[in-house]
Amino acid sequence: MYLRRCVRKKCGKEHVYWQLVESVRTVQGIRQRTVAYLGELRASEQTGWARLAANLDAKAAESVRQLALFRSECDSDAAFDRLTPPRACRGAEAEPIPEQIKVDVRGVEVSRVRDFGDVYLGLALWRALGLHDLLRELLPDGREEVPWDWMAAVLAVARFAEPDSELHVEEHWYERTVLSDILGVPPEQVNDSRLYRTLDQVLPLKAKIEEHLRRRAGEMFSLQFDLLLYDITSTYFEGLAEQNGDARRGYSRDHRPDCKQVCIGLVVTPDGFPLAYEVFAGNTTDVTTVEDMVEAMEAKYGRARRVWVVDRGMVSEENLEFLRERGAQYLVGTPKSLLRRFERELLDKDWHTVREGIEVKLVPSPDGTETFVVCRSADRIEKEKAIHDRFAKRIEAGLARIAERLEKARRRIDPVRIERRIGKLLGQNSRAAGGFQVNVIEDGSRPSGQRLEWTHVAAWQEWASLSEGCYILRTNLAGKTPEELWQTYIQLTQVESAFRTVKTDLRIRPIWHQKKERVEAHILFSFLAYAMWKTLEHWAKRAGLGNGVRIIIEELRRIKACDVILPTTANRRIRLSCVTRPDEHQQAILDRLALPLPGRLCRPQWVTDAAKTERPCSEDFCHGMPGNAPSGPFQPSN
Numbered sequence: 216m217y218l219r220r221c222v223r224k225k226c227g228k229e230h231v232y233w234q235l236v237e238s239v240r241t242v243q244g245i246r247q248r249t250v251a252y253l254g255e256l257r258a259s260e261q262t263g264w265a266r267l268a269a270n271l272d273a274k275a276a277e278s279v280r281q282l283a284l285f286r287s288e289c290d291s292d293a294a295f296d297r298l299t300p301p302r303a304c305r306g307a308e309a310e311p312i313p314e315q316i317k318v319d320v321r322g323v324e325v326s327r328v329r330d331f332g333d334v335y336l337g338l339a340l341w342r343a344l345g346l347h348d349l350l351r352e353l354l355p356d357g358r359e360e361v362p363w364d365w366m367a368a369v370l371a372v373a374r375f376a377e378p379d380s381e382l383h384v385e386e387h388w389y390e391r392t393v394l395s396d397i398l399g400v401p402p403e404q405v406n407d408s409r410l411y412r413t414l415d416q417v418l419p420l421k422a423k424i425e426e427h428l429r430r431r432a433g434e435m436f437s438l439q440f441d442l443l444l445y446d447i448t449s450t451y452f453e454g455l456a457e458q459n460g461d462a463r464r465g466y467s468r469d470h471r472p473d474c475k476q477v478c479i480g481l482v483v484t485p486d487g488f489p490l491a492y493e494v495f496a497g498n499t500t501d502v503t504t505v506e507d508m509v510e511a512m513e514a515k516y517g518r519a520r521r522v523w524v525v526d527r528g529m530v531s532e533e534n535l536e537f538l539r540e541r542g543a544q545y546l547v548g549t550p551k552s553l554l555r556r557f558e559r560e561l562l563d564k565d566w567h568t569v570r571e572g573i574e575v576k577l578v579p580s581p582d583g584t585e586t587f588v589v590c591r592s593a594d595r596i597e598k599e600k601a602i603h604d605r606f607a608k609r610i611e612a613g614l615a616r617i618a619e620r621l622e623k624a625r626r627r628i629d630p631v632r633i634e635r636r637i638g639k640l641l642g643q644n645s646r647a648a649g650g651f652q653v654n655v656i657e658d659g660s661r662p663s664g665q666r667l668e669w670t671h672v673a674a675w676q677e678w679a680s681l682s683e684g685c686y687i688l689r690t691n692l693a694g695k696t697p698e699e700l701w702q703t704y705i706q707l708t709q710v711e712s713a714f715r716t717v718k719t720d721l722r723i724r725p726i727w728h729q730k731k732e733r734v735e736a737h738i739l740f741s742f743l744a745y746a747m748w749k750t751l752e753h754w755a756k757r758a759g760l761g762n763g764v765r766i767i768i769e770e771l772r773r774i775k776a777c778d779v780i781l782p783t784t785a786n787r788r789i790r791l792s793c794v795t796r797p798d799e800h801q802q803a804i805l806d807r808l809a810l811p812l813p814g815r816l817c818r819p820q821w822v823t824d825a826a827k828t829e830r831p832c833s834e835d836f837c838h839g840m841p842g843n844a845p846s847g848p849f850q851p852s853n
Contacts, residue, residue: 218766220233220766232255233254235250235253236761247762312818316783329392330392332771332775333772338368341371370384385407389405425515440516444484448714448718449465449466450724451474454729461494462734463498477734482512489749502530506534513541518541521543523543524547525547525707535547548688549687553687560589572594588690588701589687590686595685603679604647606646617636620663621667627663628663630664630665651672652669713745717741720764723738752764754808771804773801774797789819792815
């Protein structure tokens with residue numbers, strides 16, 4: 216069992232609710248079942264419920280046995296090297312401290328409490344994906360004071376742990392994290408100018424980064440790339456974005472038509488791991504992006520016989536012909552209007568149940584080159600019926616108000632005004648507008664000069680009852696059962712889940728940058744943060760922790776680093792840079808992920824006047840972690 220975080224917006228304010236969820240095994244695979252709705256919880260209550268979930272989980276007793284489950288996946292080398300760059304280690308020539316010394320316990324102080332757990336986790340994921348080696352190779356040392364690959368790690372970890380603007384990273388986030396100790400880069404050197412220039416340096420490497428992530432994900436999780444899921448979303452700007460030609464007004468999936476936006480097309484695997492993305496102008500129609508994305512994927516990975524799964528909003532005859540000419544296979548949704556062609560099939564009884572509440576049937580095309588999959592969902596029937604009923608009630612109430620106004624009017628009303636009002640009412644409730652026949656009738660006995668009559672259209676009602684909950688898929692795949700085709704298409708929810716995570720948890724919106732290149736770099740680092748997110752999700756699932764990634768981050772965020780100042784009887788002080796001990800639940804998470812924490816960030820040091828502004832030595836960071844090798848992920852290449 217685990218806690219699931221749910222975010223809802225009410226009156227413009229975000230509210231976080233929690234569910235207690237358990238994983239259950241069904242004939243369709245592992246599914247999550249909600250055990251209890253817990254509402255809004257304080258941090259202490261979250262910890263208590265999380266411990267209860269761990270105690271109830273039958274797998275909790277196996278946590279010690281799973282310590283090394285991901286040991287090989289946390290590092291591209293044989294073991295998890297230390298995360299500290301050698302140049303960050305200072306004090307190697309400092310005056311040594313005796314093993315035994317008297318301390319005046321009355322003067323012990325604690326200072327510089329910094330965020331550690333979520334930063335440590337983010338760096339481990341950054342290293343697990345091999346991005347430290349890739350960027351160190353592609354961005355070799357030059358005349359810059361701070362290596363670009365270090366700054367790229369800062370931006371990616373910030374987007375993963377506490378997503379916000381680069382200005383927030385400079386003014387607030389970086390200085391209260393342990394990164395200054397790990398990297399040896401003081402906060403005053405991490406400014407918005409250096410962060411922006413890092414965006415400029417990394418953006419040209421987009422294609423190589425995507426190829427690296429595809430290869431690395433295949434090595435770590437044995438992912439298959441013959442089935443590609445594609446969908447498109449949008450994200451909006453704060454400001455006019457006058458320097459960005461792609462910033463346009465268009466269909467806003469964020470319900471912000473007042474803002475300019477860009478569209479993002481994303482390709483993921485059936486497991487939800489991101490493979491590639493493209494940025495389109497904000498007024499781009501979904502259907503026009505398919506050819507560009509297919510050509511981009513073929514340019515990167517070759518023209519293999521892959522299966523493309525796309526939603527109905529991107530389907531056209533031209534796109535399907537384009538895919539067939541390139542030898543690609545497809546499974547796509549179709550517009551609702553196509554259901555009329557399958558009215559006879561909807562009336563037939565030979566449906567196949569693929570899971571509880573879902574029925575499908577196969578209908579070959581007349582030329583035999585395609586197959587249509589007619590699907591019917593019981594839950595969707597109830598949902599669409601409720602939608603139709605709601606809109607029908609709104610129309611009836613609106614028509615009643617118009618009729619009452621005509622009855623009470625004391626002078627003639629222009630019929631054109633009445634018809635416009637009726638048209639506006641039907642347009643606002645279009646889902647049920649076809650079910651009404653409305654007539655404005657001349658009536659000289661009334662001061663208004665007309666009366667209103669309406670009737671229900673029986674044919675529309677019958678078709679609505681027949682087609683509610685139904686949808687059609689279209690494919691050129693051969694030899695597949697109805698169950699296999701439906702389950703393949705339903706995996707598009709992985710793309711929708713990716714969009715939710717990127718927008719909500721990684722806060723890709725709104726975009727504050729105004730230049731086109733900076734906007735694309737911002738999206739690139741959101742893409743990298745999502746790759747880190749999915750890596751942690753894979754680790755958590757295989758470790759029996761469920762898929763509550765945000766819960767894991769928030770739990771580990773409570774682990775801090777601090778400096779303990781010990782006054783001695785020799786009138787000198789010693790500084791210890793320590794990491795707080797994790798509680799029982801945090802330790803269980805670390806054990807299952809095979810991420811041992813260091814006890815201290817460096818060796819004890821004398822506190823002298825010259826050392827007051829010096830960063831703590833990081834030579835012994837991650838002391839005790841397996842496979843401590845001499846080179847770390849942030850070591851600049853020679």
